[in-house]
Amino acid sequence: MSTILELDGVIAGYGAGDILKGVDLSVEAGTITCLIGPNGAGKSTVLKTVSGLLRPRKGTVTFDGHAIGRLSPKARLLLGIVHVPQERSLFPAMSVWDNLLMGGYLIKDSKVLRDRLDEAVASFPICRARAGEHAGSLSGGEQKQVELARTLVLDPRLILLDEPSIGLDPKSRQLVFESIRALSSSGRTILLVEQNARSGLAASDFAAVMESGRVQLTSTGASLLENPEVARLYLGAGTAGHATVLAPSTDSPGPSARTPGEEPR
Ligand SMILES: Nc1ncnc2c1ncn2[C@@H]1O[C@H](COP(=O)(O)OP(=O)(O)OP(=O)(O)O)[C@@H](O)[C@H]1O
Ligand SMILES: [Mg+2]
Structure with a gap:
């Protein structure tokens, strides 16, 4: 170690x-x-x-x-180094998918972004299942899953x-x-x-x-x-x-x- x-x-x-x-x-x-x-x-x-x-x-x-x-x-x-803060950090009025994309705003290479999004969705299927819904309409536990998925977009x-x-x-x-x-x-x-x-x-x-x-x-x-x-x-x-x-x-x-x-x- x-x-x-x-x-x-x-x-x-x-x-x-x-x-x-x-x-x-x-x-x-x-x-x-x-x-x-x-x-x-x-x-x-x-x-x-x-x-x-x-x-x-x-x-x-x-x-x-x-x-x-x-x-x-x-x-x-x-x-x-990615920080998921104590308070909820999704943008509630934006869709789940757009929240996920926000995780990748520093990524210029579209293939890299696509691969990272694929990994996030594979690990947290809720991101696809609820992609179009407002993040704020998800339960606390569901929002936490999306927050964790968003960290994966940053590898x-x-x-x-x-x-x-x-x-x-x-x-x-x-x-x-x-x-x-x-x-x-x-x-x-x-x-x-x-x-x-x-x-x-x-x-x-x-x-x-x-x-x-x-x-x-x-x-x-x-x-x-x-x-x-x-x-x-x-x-x-x-x-x-x-x-x-x-x-x-x-x-x-x-x-x-x-x-x-x-x-x-
Ligand atoms: N932005 C801030 N401005 C001024 N003081 C702050 C700020 N954030 C935290 N503090 C103070 O710093 C101290 C430590 O806060 P911190 O949030 O690190 O504690 P914690 O161990 O995470 O507590 P909790 O279990 O309540 O989340 C507290 O006295 C808090 O009031
Ligand atoms: Mg604290």
């Missing part, structure tokens, strides 16, 4: 204060890594610093061996998925996670943020817990699922979303809690 994405000491924020306070994170090529943590921990902000919506104030973001922290979002897109190497299962019924949620696994099987790397921590960890090879702007714990998805402290805090076996800080070691037998430094939103 080789590291495709590395954040090293990343400090970033929106206004005067820092939201990310020194984030270290490695993502292995071809794997799914899940970020979990309480509301306001900085999970979405990490994805934004990778896709270029936000530039780090300090620290480095390295993709495939290149420092990308100063690149524009478009330049990162051209490197194959992504790294897909950043922010809360892809939010607001979905259990069946649609299962379908989304199956689609994410299929994207990973086709060789894409996925960095996933999930509130449904149990499903997210179960679908992921690796996972990291974020709290108060830092990665506090990293491990495999399977071992975090079995970690009693993670279960208590994030898997519904206790007060989910509480901003208790986990011990920042991957090697310790289990994370220990200390007093929260900050209240969750």
Whole structure:
């Protein structure tokens, strides 16, 4: 395995204060890594610093061996970094097919575009079945399928998925996670943020817990699922979303809690 994405000491924020306070994170090529943590921990902000919506104030973001922290979002897109944001991102008044085409607006070669559209449709048949319908008329789960299909038009190497299962019924949620696994099987790397921590960890090879702007714990998805402290805090076996800080070691037998430094939103 080789590291495709590395954040090293990343400090970033929106206004005067820092939201990310020194984030270290490695993502292995071809794997799914899940970020979990309480509301306001900085999970979405990490994805934004990778896709270029936000530039780090300090620290480095390295993709495939290149420092990308100063690149524009478009330049990162051209490197194959595609961000599916937390909020719905389809154009609701446009057809499903036109939304898919929007994914290819940077592609000049019509044959390449056609091949990519074919791949997207093969992976997400809903794009053909509902091609002419307004995207806004689709259910939340169906829209998420189209959003994932649209990433394929860009032939992504790294897909950043922010809360892809939010607001979905259990069946649609299962379908989304199956689609994410299929994207990973086709060789894409996925960095996933999930509130449904149990499903997210179960679908992921690796996972990291974020709290108060830092990665506090990293491990495999399977071992975090079995970690009693993670279960208590994030898997519904206790007060989910509480901003208790986990011990920042991957090697310790289990994370220990200390007093929260900050209240969750
Ligand atoms: N555009 C913005 N401008 C100013 N502050 C922001 C902006 N976006 C996020 N923040 C703040 O940054 C902090 C971290 O937000 P972020 O969205 O990264 O958290 P999160 O871990 O994704 O939380 P959630 O689970 O609620 O999605 C929060 O305090 C939030 O209010
Ligand atoms: Mg978020």
